[in-house]
Amino acid sequence: MSETRxxxxxxxxxxxxxxxxxxxxxxxxxxxxxxYLADMLAQLNLHLVLGNSQDTAPAAGPETFWGTEIxxxxxxxxxxxxxHVLDIWDQIVEHNSANRIAEGITQFMFRHWGIFNVEPNSExxxxxxxxxxxxxxxxxxxxxxxxxxxxxxxxxxxxTRGNIQFxxxxxxxxxxxxxxxxxxxxxxxxxxADSARNITASPTAxxxxxxxxxxxxYGIDVSHRILNTRDLHGLPRKxxxxxxxxxxxxxxxxxxxxxxxxxxVRDNDAGVTAGVYCRLLLGGITGHKDFARDTGIxxxxxxxxxxxxAILRVFLEHGDRTNRKKxxxxxxLDEYGFDWVCERIQExxxxxxxxxxxxxxxxxxxxxRPAINRQGHVGVHPQSQPGMNYIGxxxxxxxxxxxxxRGLGAIAQKYGNNDVxxxxxxxxxxxxxxxxxxxxxxxxxxxLGLGVDANAFAxxxxxxxxxxxxxxxxAYTKQDGQAIVDHLQARFELDQPINIHLTGCSNSCAQHYxxxxxxxxxxxxxxSEGYNFFxxxxxxxxxxxxxxxxxxxxxxxxxxxxxxIVGNYLKARQRDESFLAFTHRxxxxxxxxxxxxx
Numbered sequence: 085m086s087e088t089r090x091x092x093x094x095x096x097x098x099x100x101x102x103x104x105x106x107x108x109x110x111x112x113x114x115x116x117x118x119x120y121l122a123d124m125l126a127q128l129n130l131h132l133v134l135g136n137s138q139d140t141a142p143a144a145g146p147e148t149f150w151g152t153e154i155x156x157x158x159x160x161x162x163x164x165x166x167x168h169v170l171d172i173w174d175q176i177v178e179h180n181s182a183n184r185i186a187e188g189i190t191q192f193m194f195r196h197w198g199i200f201n202v203e204p205n206s207e208x209x210x211x212x213x214x215x216x217x218x219x220x221x222x223x224x225x226x227x228x229x230x231x232x233x234x235x236x237x238x239x240x241x242x243x244t245r246g247n248i249q250f251x252x253x254x255x256x257x258x259x260x261x262x263x264x265x266x267x268x269x270x271x272x273x274x275x276x277a278d279s280a281r282n283i284t285a286s287p288t289a290x291x292x293x294x295x296x297x298x299x300x301x302y303g304i305d306v307s308h309r310i311l312n313t314r315d316l317h318g319l320p321r322k323x324x325x326x327x328x329x330x331x332x333x334x335x336x337x338x339x340x341x342x343x344x345x346x347x348x349v350r351d352n353d354a355g356v357t358a359g360v361y362c363r364l365l366l367g368g369i370t371g372h373k374d375f376a377r378d379t380g381i382x383x384x385x386x387x388x389x390x391x392x393x394a395i396l397r398v399f400l401e402h403g404d405r406t407n408r409k410k411x412x413x414x415x416x417l418d419e420y421g422f423d424w425v426c427e428r429i430q431e432x433x434x435x436x437x438x439x440x441x442x443x444x445x446x447x448x449x450x451x452x453r454p455a456i457n458r459q460g461h462v463g464v465h466p467q468s469q470p471g472m473n474y475i476g477x478x479x480x481x482x483x484x485x486x487x488x489x490r491g492l493g494a495i496a497q498k499y500g501n502n503d504v505x506x507x508x509x510x511x512x513x514x515x516x517x518x519x520x521x522x523x524x525x526x527x528x529x530x531x532l533g534l535g536v537d538a539n540a541f542a543x544x545x546x547x548x549x550x551x552x553x554x555x556x557x558x559a560y561t562k563q564d565g566q567a568i569v570d571h572l573q574a575r576f577e578l579d580q581p582i583n584i585h586l587t588g589c590s591n592s593c594a595q596h597y598x599x600x601x602x603x604x605x606x607x608x609x610x611x612s613e614g615y616n617f618f619x620x621x622x623x624x625x626x627x628x629x630x631x632x633x634x635x636x637x638x639x640x641x642x643x644x645x646x647x648x649i650v651g652n653y654l655k656a657r658q659r660d661e662s663f664l665a666f667t668h669r670x671x672x673x674x675x676x677x678x679x680x681x682x
Contacts, residue, residue, distance in 0.1 A: 150320075152405045161320075161405040163189045164278070169196040169318040176258060183256035185209065196279055196317060198272025199258060202251070206553040209253040211236070211261060212275040216307030217285035217300040217327065218246030218335075220504040222496030227268035229489030235261045240489065242482040244546060244594055245324070246335070246506040247275070247282040251553055274311060278319045280396060283307045284335050285327040287505040291467040291474060291515050292331035294454035296346040297360050297385055299327040305389040316396055320403025321411040324368075325392055332457045332465075334624050336508050338376045339368045339595060341413045342395055344388045348451040356445050362388055363450065364442070366395075366425070367417045371592030374414055375627055379422055380444055387440045394432035398425060456624055458581050461507045462538040464522065467515065473522055474505075474515035477529055478538040481547045481562050482510035491532040499525040510546055539573045544583035544600070548593040551605070551613065557588025559605030559613040564639050571643040576650055582663045584646070586615070598623045600663045601649065602630045608638040615642055619649070619675060620667030628664075631672050634680060649679045 146153045149165040157165060172193050179186055179194075185208065186194045191201045200210045213228075220228075228248060232240045237252025253261055265271055275281055286292065289300035306325060310316045328337035330346040337343030343365035351358050361382040368376030383391055402420065404411045417425055426442060433440045457465075462476040477492065484492075492512060496504050501516035517525045526536055545568070548554070550561030565586040585599030596602030598621040608614030616635030622628045637645055656678050657666045667675060 150400055150405060151402075156406050158406055158408055159189065160192055160278070160408065163193060164318045167193070168314070169193055169277070170314060172197070180256055180258045183254070185255045192277060195276035196274065198275040199253070200276055202553055202555060205551060205555055205557075206251050208237075208251070208255065209258065210249060210251045210549075210553060211253055211272050212243070212282075213248045213250075213265070213270055213272050214275050214282055214307065214311075215247040215270070215506060216283045217289070217303035218282075218287050218506040218508075219285075219289075219300060219304075220506065221269075222493040222500070222502040222504055224268045224270060225493035225496070225504050226490045227264070227493075228270075229484075229486040229493065231261065231264045231268075232484075232489065233486040235264060238486060240484045241549070242479060242484065242506050242510045242512065243282075244508050244510060244548070245282040246284045246287065246508050248484075248506070249549070271311070274317060276322075278321055279317060280306075280310045280319065280323040280325060283325050283327070284337075284340070284508060286329040286331050286333060286335045287461065287507045287513050288331050288333050288474065288515075289327075289329050291469060291472070292329060292333070293466060293468045295329040295331035295468075296348055296454075297329055299329050299344065299346060299362070299385060299388070302344070302385060302388045303327045306392045309389055309393055310396070313393070315400065316393070319396065319399060320405050321408070321413075323396065323399065323413060327362075327388070330453050332454065332460045333507065333509075334456050334458075336595070336598070336623050337368075338365055338623055338627060339370050339598065340365075340376055341368060342366060342392065343368060343376045344383075344385075346385070347382065347453075349382065349445065350449050350451055352445065352449040354443075354445050354449070356382065356443050356449075361385065361443075361445075363447070364391070366422065367414045369412055369414045370595050370597045370629070371590060372412070372414060373597065373629055375623075375629075377422070378447055379426055379442075380446060381426060381442045382445045383440075383442055390433065390436060390438060390440050391429065391442070394429045394436070397432050398428045402428070453625060458583070459538070459540070459543050461509045461511055461513065462543045463536055464526065469516075471519050472515075473517045473519065474513050475517055475522075475525060475529065475536055476507075477512045477514065478535045478542060479511045480542075481545060481565050483562075484512075488532050488534060491528070492534075495525055495528050499528070509544075539569075540578035540581040541569045541572045541576075541584065544581040545569050545586075546583070546594050546599070547586040548588050550586075550588045554588060556591060557605055558607060559586075559588055559603075559615055559639055561586040561588045561594065561603075561605065564603075564615075564642055568643055568646050572646060572650060575647060576654070579660055580662055582650065585621075597621050597629045599630060600667075601646070603642065606636045608636045610638065613639040615639065617645070617649075619679065620664060622664050626664055628668070631667075631675070633672075633675060648682060652679045652681055 202210045236250035240248045283303040285300045285303040290298040324340040325342045326337040326340040328345045344362040347363045364379045364381045365376035499521045505513040547561040547565035551557040583600045585596045586603045587594035587596040588605040596604045602618035603615040614636040617633040618630035621630030
């Protein structure tokens with residue numbers, strides 16, 4: 085379908101050329117571009133000039149899409165081969181004008197623009213925003229509050245990728261949503277399906293007292309690079325990138341496909357000058373029981389955007405496009421090995437021609453990482469700048485009303501520096517609050533019905549959307565998670581946090597495998613919603629996959645069981661032993677015997 089606007093001439097009959105982007109970082113053409121050029125040569129008989137006679141057809145092998153034969157593509161890849169994911173604007177306009185929600189393979193394609201059909205669980209579309217490096221301005225948050233009320237369902241949620249989701253967007257309001265986002269300098273393109281999702285970064289970048297370096301600018305660079313490069317849309321599968329400043333709050337870089345972890349390199353015999361670098365981690369996908377692993381490579385922080393593009397191009401060329409269950413980047417690493425993949429990354433970098441090099445260096449030359457404060461994302465904390473503070477605002481599993489969004493944005497403008505940060509722990513930070521204005525800012529936050537204090541359960545509680553808004557979920561994770569927090573905080577007072585992660589399905593959006601206590605939705609024995617329980621997961625310096633404790637447990641019984649688990653831990657632990665340390669000290673049978681005792 086094509087359309088004309090104003091004095092625009094009708095589109096020509098022949099197909100339009102794929103958008104060939106001039107880029108100093110790309111040599112050669114994509115498969116789509118090669119196909120277009122070959123077809124045009126044949127149509128214009130230019131292949132005769134190039135040496136083929138009329139009686140001799142040009143030699144051709146099987147038609148391929150990024151190296152995979154067309155007939156072997158899975159249905160999603162066939163759809164992307166037929167129509168590039170950026171070339172569906174007319175379909176979006178058509179659905180919007182008809183107030184028709186996208187379904188089937190069309191809905192898969194629409195997700196690349198950030199809109200998801202989540203019916204019948206939740207009416208209309210869900211939209212996931214793109215907030216690179218998890219940084220917003222206060223005025224943008226005010227604008228989002230207005231949009232959530234005018235276009236969406238009147239609320240939003242901070243997600244586990246440090247961005248915001250809206251729901252209940254009617255099909256005829258999609259263009260209004262896009263326009264509203266553009267007006268405040270935001271977008272939702274590339275936040276779903278086979279895209280490089282929101283680029284995360286340490287939320288305290290630039291003011292963390294213990295950070296090694298502020299990396300957030302590089303995350304923003306990567307996001308803009310992706311949005312403005314045609315080839316980097318429509319990957320073999322979704323892709324996650326994270327920038328970790330090695331500061332006081334974790335951004336879970338080791339759960340991403342690519343993690344850039346700031347490290348302080350000491351004197352060494354490998355020819356790497358001592359200083360601050362980024363260590364390259366690859367292959368994190370905890371839903372598939374893998375953390376990102378050290379490649380044995382460091383790089384200059386300023387080279388991370390170009391390295392990110394090189395990695396994405398390796399994934400484009402070698403990712404599996406025949407089997408969706410084996411198409412994540414982890415499986416490229418599994419098939420070819422880390423050394424081989426790193427060699428291909430370096431080849432891509434060499435093709436860009438900017439002299440960027442991956443530097444082999446053992447972790448033994450890294451100085452120890454500064455300690456992570458597991459409650460550093462909630463409460464009042466001093467910044468690296470004297471007399472300045474940041475406030476971690478406690479939310480109920482990421483929920484924000486329009487008034488709360490507008491109010492927090494206004495507080496950031498009045499008392500801060502118009503700066504707002506989002507965390508992968510589903511809450512908000514407002515930095516740059518002077519000692520003089522701290523009390524007034526805290527009171528303004530409380531006037532919104534929010535707090536700056538969180539008990540050890542609320543501070544570490546994370547939940548995905550769950551069944552009320554996701555077709556894949558097996559349980560109501562948001563509701564059950566809040567019930568667990570309320571139940572436990574009424575019965576226990578902890579001296580340190582216990583992270584509780586609830587995820588609705590095997591995609592593990594809330595990463596149940598890294599929670600002190602992790603719950604994954606399933607069906608209980610009586611057919612009702614239920615959960616399997618896991619314990620002992622962690623990330624960063626506490627890295628480890630949680631082990632199964634019990635299940636399935638009916639959702640109506642999870643509060644009682646959580647109370648039993650926490651109570652038995654407190655009785656059996658050694659002095660002030662953390663829940664994680666306690667679980668690491670016991671095998672699975674011992675944990676079942678101790679934690680499930682009644």
